[in-house]
Amino acid sequence: EAQVTQNPRYLITVTGKKLTVTCSQNMNHEYMSWYRQDPGLGLRQIYYSMNVEVTDKGDVPEGYKVSRKEKRNFPLILESPSPNQTSLYFCASRRAGGHGYTFGSGTRLTVV
Amino acid sequence: AQKVTQAQTEISVVEKEDVTLDCVYETRDTTYYLFWYKQPPSGELVFLIRRNSFDEQNEISGRYSWNFQKSTSSFNFTITASQVVDSAVYFCALSEARNTGTASKLTFGTGTRLQVTL
Numbered sequence: 495e496a497q498v499t500q501n502p503r504y505l506i507t508v509t510g511k512k513l514t515v516t517c518s519q520n521m522n523h524e525y526m527s528w529y530r531q532d533p534g535l536g537l538r539q540i541y542y543s544m545n546v547e548v549t550d551k552g553d554v555p556e557g558y559k560v561s562r563k564e565k566r567n568f569p570l571i572l573e574s575p576s577p578n579q580t581s582l583y584f585c586a587s588r589r590a591g592g593h594g595y596t597f598g599s600g601t602r603l604t605v606v
Numbered sequence: 607a608q609k610v611t612q613a614q615t616e617i618s619v620v621e622k623e624d625v626t627l628d629c630v631y632e633t634r635d636t637t638y639y640l641f642w643y644k645q646p647p648s649g650e651l652v653f654l655i656r657r658n659s660f661d662e663q664n665e666i667s668g669r670y671s672w673n674f675q676k677s678t679s680s681f682n683f684t685i686t687a688s689q690v691v692d693s694a695v696y697f698c699a700l701s702e703a704r705n706t707g708t709a710s711k712l713t714f715g716t717g718t719r720l721q722v723t724l
Contacts (some may be wrong), residue, residue: 525710536610536697536714544710552711584651588710593639593701595712597651 496521499578507575507605515570515601516586524590526532526568529580530554531600540583543568544590575605610700612715619688619722627683627718629698635659640674640681641712644693654696656692657681659703660724688722695719 498519508585509511527542529552539552543562557579559571568587572579585598609632619625631640642654655665657674665672669686685692698715 517634527711529712529714533714534615535718536612537699537712538714539711542711582649585713592658593703594653595701597653599650602649 496596498587498596498598500583500601502601503599504602505604507603509576509605510574513572513575513603515572515583515585515603517568517598518566519568519571519585519587519596519604520566521589521596522565523587523592523596524565525588526562527552527588528558528560528568529586530572530583531584535579537584540570566570575603577605579603580605583587608638608702608713609702610698610713610715612696612698612718614718615683615716616719616721619720621689621722621724623689624684624686624723625688625720625722627685627696627698627720629681629683629715631679631681631700633700633702635702635704639701641699641701642672642681642683643697643699645697645717647694647706650695654683655698667696685720688720690722690724693720 501516511523524545525606528540529537541560543549583601588595611630638659644652670704671684673682695717697717699712
């Protein structure tokens with residue numbers, strides 16, 4: 495089944511403790527992206543990647559890092575999480591030249 | 607820069623009523639894509655429709671219909687004979703057709719929460 499898999503689905507952590515949210519897709523898509531969803535703000539793009547080793551900032555990149563060492567994986571790294579990063583996170587992928595996005599099931603992160 | 611506005615924050619209807627969710631967008635591109643997603647209480651994003659800017663035909667899928675009007679930059683979504691299972695947050699989104707860099711992203715509206723009661 496074609497899908498984008500995010501892990502974990504739920505995570506509660508403490509301020510300053512580094513964490514990684516994984517994202518993997520099995521569709522050989524070139525384009526991958528991370529979004530965060532906050533009440534009243536909709537979904538906003540954090541980082542995106544056009545292909546392996548090619549990443550760039552989205553609209554709200556502060557406090558996040560990403561890497562794209564393999565085509566299928568696009569982890570989101572929070573080096574020192576803060577409470578304002580409490581949010582619902584979505585990973586998405588799309589093939590180059592396509593316009594249909596496949597979203598993961600979301601990761602609900604709480605930073606206390 | 608692109609922008610999507612969903613002015614209705616929350617709508618409450620009684621089951622079987624028709625309801626229209628509004629979406630107004632801004633973009634400088636002549637070619638773009640518009641989307642609607644549903645987010646049920648479980649939290650995942652469910653894709654409903656994608657529309658190319660060159661295709662202004664209205665679309666109907668069961669109880670769902672979409673009215674795309676380029677002249678008013680609107681892409682409204684109507685649910686006919688609403689049901690309790692339609693209760694969710696609905697997002698409208700815009701993507702430019704150029705498949706490069708920042709043009710590839712989806713720009714979302716802030717969402718409309720629809721509550722359908724018995």
